[in-house]
Amino acid sequence: MLEHPATKYRRFQPIQLNDRQWPAKVIDRAPIWMSTDLRDGNQALIDPMSVETKMRFFKALVEMGFKEIEVGFPSASETDFNFVRRLIEEAAIPEDVTIEVLTQARQDLIERTVKSLQGARRAIVHMYNPTAPDFRDIVYRTDKAGVKALAEQGTRWIKQLTAEQPDTQWVYQYSPEAFSSTELEFAKEVCDAVSAIWQPTPERKMILNLPATVEMSTPNTYADQIEWMHRNLQRRDSIVLSVHPHNDRGTAVAAAELAVMAGADRVEGCLFGNGERTGNVDLVTLALNLYSQGIHPGLDFSQIDQVRQLVEQSTKIPVHPRHPYAGELVFTAFSGSHQDAIKKGFAVQDPQGYWAVPYLPVDPADLGRSYDAVVRVNSQSGKGGVSFLLQQQAGFELPRRLQIEFSKLVQKVSDTTGREINGAEIVALFEQAYLQIDAPYRFVGSRVHDSSAEQARAEIELHYQQQLLSVQAVGTGPVDAAAAALAGEIAQPVSVIDYHEHGIGSGADAEAVCYVEIRIGDSAPVFGVGQDKNISRAAIKAIINGVNRHSNVMAQAA
Numbered sequence: 001m002l003e004h005p006a007t008k009y010r011r012f013q014p015i016q017l018n019d020r021q022w023p024a025k026v027i028d029r030a031p032i033w034m035s036t037d038l039r040d041g042n043q044a045l046i047d048p049m050s051v052e053t054k055m056r057f058f059k060a061l062v063e064m065g066f067k068e069i070e071v072g073f074p075s076a077s078e079t080d081f082n083f084v085r086r087l088i089e090e091a092a093i094p095e096d097v098t099i100e101v102l103t104q105a106r107q108d109l110i111e112r113t114v115k116s117l118q119g120a121r122r123a124i125v126h127m128y129n130p131t132a133p134d135f136r137d138i139v140y141r142t143d144k145a146g147v148k149a150l151a152e153q154g155t156r157w158i159k160q161l162t163a164e165q166p167d168t169q170w171v172y173q174y175s176p177e178a179f180s181s182t183e184l185e186f187a188k189e190v191c192d193a194v195s196a197i198w199q200p201t202p203e204r205k206m207i208l209n210l211p212a213t214v215e216m217s218t219p220n221t222y223a224d225q226i227e228w229m230h231r232n233l234q235r236r237d238s239i240v241l242s243v244h245p246h247n248d249r250g251t252a253v254a255a256a257e258l259a260v261m262a263g264a265d266r267v268e269g270c271l272f273g274n275g276e277r278t279g280n281v282d283l284v285t286l287a288l289n290l291y292s293q294g295i296h297p298g299l300d301f302s303q304i305d306q307v308r309q310l311v312e313q314s315t316k317i318p319v320h321p322r323h324p325y326a327g328e329l330v331f332t333a334f335s336g337s338h339q340d341a342i343k344k345g346f347a348v349q350d351p352q353g354y355w356a357v358p359y360l361p362v363d364p365a366d367l368g369r370s371y372d373a374v375v376r377v378n379s380q381s382g383k384g385g386v387s388f389l390l391q392q393q394a395g396f397e398l399p400r401r402l403q404i405e406f407s408k409l410v411q412k413v414s415d416t417t418g419r420e421i422n423g424a425e426i427v428a429l430f431e432q433a434y435l436q437i438d439a440p441y442r443f444v445g446s447r448v449h450d451s452s453a454e455q456a457r458a459e460i461e462l463h464y465q466q467q468l469l470s471v472q473a474v475g476t477g478p479v480d481a482a483a484a485a486l487a488g489e490i491a492q493p494v495s496v497i498d499y500h501e502h503g504i505g506s507g508a509d510a511e512a513v514c515y516v517e518i519r520i521g522d523s524a525p526v527f528g529v530g531q532d533k534n535i536s537r538a539a540i541k542a543i544i545n546g547v548n549r550h551s552n553v554m555a556q557a558a
């Protein structure tokens with residue numbers, strides 16, 4: 001890299017628009033969307049789409065709700081020409097959808113373009129020519145007058161040729177290519193000259209599309225340019241003002257949003273930002289940004305994974321796992337504090353109320369994404385994530401101190417293996433550590449007699465060192481009685497510090513789970529967990545489990 005990049009790169013000059021209005025504007029409805037996936041997106045692919053792929057993509061765009069779809073550049077290739085013909089001949093274009101095609105301002109190309117549209121009910125013919133100084137000097141070796149004359153001439157050709165096919169309802173779109181690096185006064189002069197020839201009316205509007213063909217400035221500058229055109233263009237009431245941002249600086253979404261605040265009625269772009277170089281503006285992000293503000297975008301992304309698959313298969317370009325709203329990882333938290341907040345958010349989320357789950361800007365379910373991937377556990381995770389998965393996968397709702405203890409175990413495994421621990425593995429670890437412990441004592445059976453409101457007698461049968469034992473005691477309830485019975489057996493006091501229970505499942509499959517924290521003698525407290533269809537048996541199993549775990553800890557320490 002250069003030490004002094006200013007010797008090579010010129011700074012983009014800001015626009016003098018001191019009374020700009022757009023910063024105070026709020027977007028309160030969706031713009032008109034135009035998908036150019038099948039044109040700008042397609043022209044940027046290593047392998048452009050076949051007719052079949054385009055057809056599948058077109059149908060999916062229609063299902064998503066797009067009403068304007070640029071389907072190709074029919075004068076460029078047989079594939080594009082044939083695709084347009086097929087759409088028309090197979091009547092594949094719904095009544096409320098308008099197809100659009102692109103052409104250069106060249107007579108032969110315009111003729112072929114208009115020909116491709118024969119029989120269309122309604123069509124947008126989109127003509128472009130570059131207007132910026134670099135293009136004038138380097139590519140066209142002409143001056144402003146030459147560029148303007150080309151735009152005017154091309155418009156006349158289109159007007160004349162489309163008039164010969166009066167059964168089609170024609171809409172004309174003009175783009176001063178490289179608008180955002182064109183002198184504003186000159187861009188307006190060319191656009192005004194074009195609209196003067198086409199003569200749009202408020203009832204039969206034309207589209208003026210102002211592209212950031214290469215994104216050159218911060219989005220506020222693009223917004224200034226759009227507001228200036230919006231305020232100064234002639235025949236504004238007969239014009240649909242459209243924007244077409246590219247993403248060279250990575251700010252196309254912001255540029256499009258500010259441009260809508262600045263007066264744009266319409267946005268052209270591609271799904272997930274496919275398109276030339278760094279891509280066109282991403283229409284999925286734009287639409288879902290609106291959705292997350294409570295504004296319906298008029299596009300349906302309720303099966304976002306299917307949309308992503310369609311785009312990946314058609315373009316052969318993967319969508320980044322961190323792509324807003326659609327990436328594989330964007331509704332996933334690995335880190336402990338995020339998981340903790342998400343878990344608490346889900347616990348209090350009112351299904352009918354405003355969405356307020358921390359770290360999740362929208363409800364994944366609205367986009368057809370499951371909650372399964374919301375929390376994933378690795379060495380960066382804490383108790384919140386571990387207990388969330390344990391609850392989600394197996395229904396266990398651990399008390400807080402047990403969450404802390406168990407998450408340390410999971411973290412140790414994750415640290416040692418150096419990888420993610422999935423939900424099934426977490427459940428297996430939990431069962432191994434807390435449920436599948438039946439030595440030295442194995443529960444065989446139990447009976448609890450409530451002798452009075454304050455007293456219960458627990459009789460417990462146990463298997464111990466290949467013998468069947470029977471222990472019994474009286475306590476204030478089944479838990480207290482079971483603790484006393486086990487205390488007698490191991491000849492040490494067993495005190496219950498904490499007790500929790502809950503149900504898992506429903507109907508005939510319902511089970512109770514009990515968690516006890518017990519202290520045996522003066523040693524450190526241990527947890528015991530018991531699960532059974534009968535709640536008293538679940539509590540007794542939890543005490544036995546705690547005694548076993550204590551005994552195993554002591555054996556390991558010895």
Ligand SMILES: CC(=O)SCCNC(=O)CCNC(=O)[C@H](O)C(C)(C)COP(=O)(O)OP(=O)(O)OC[C@H]1O[C@@H](n2cnc3c(N)ncnc32)[C@H](O)[C@@H]1OP(=O)(O)O
Pocket residue numbers: 040043073075076077103104105106109128129130139140150177213276
């Ligand atoms: C910003 C954008 O995305 S614009 C869309 C770009 N998309 C595409 O180019 C994809 C489809 N294009 C193609 O397949 C080809 O370019 C074709 C078939 C349309 C034309 O191919 P060719 O005739 O071989 O010419 P090529 O594309 O090289 O065009 C260059 C010539 O067209 C002229 N030209 C380029 N754009 C335009 C335009 N918008 N209006 C008028 N003339 C133009 C150039 O000045 C150049 O003229 P020259 O030969 O006199 O120097």
Ligand SMILES: CC(C)C(=O)C(=O)O
Pocket residue numbers: 040102128175177178209211212213214244246
């Ligand atoms: C044809 C125009 C709108 C274009 O694709 C661009 O400028 O990027």
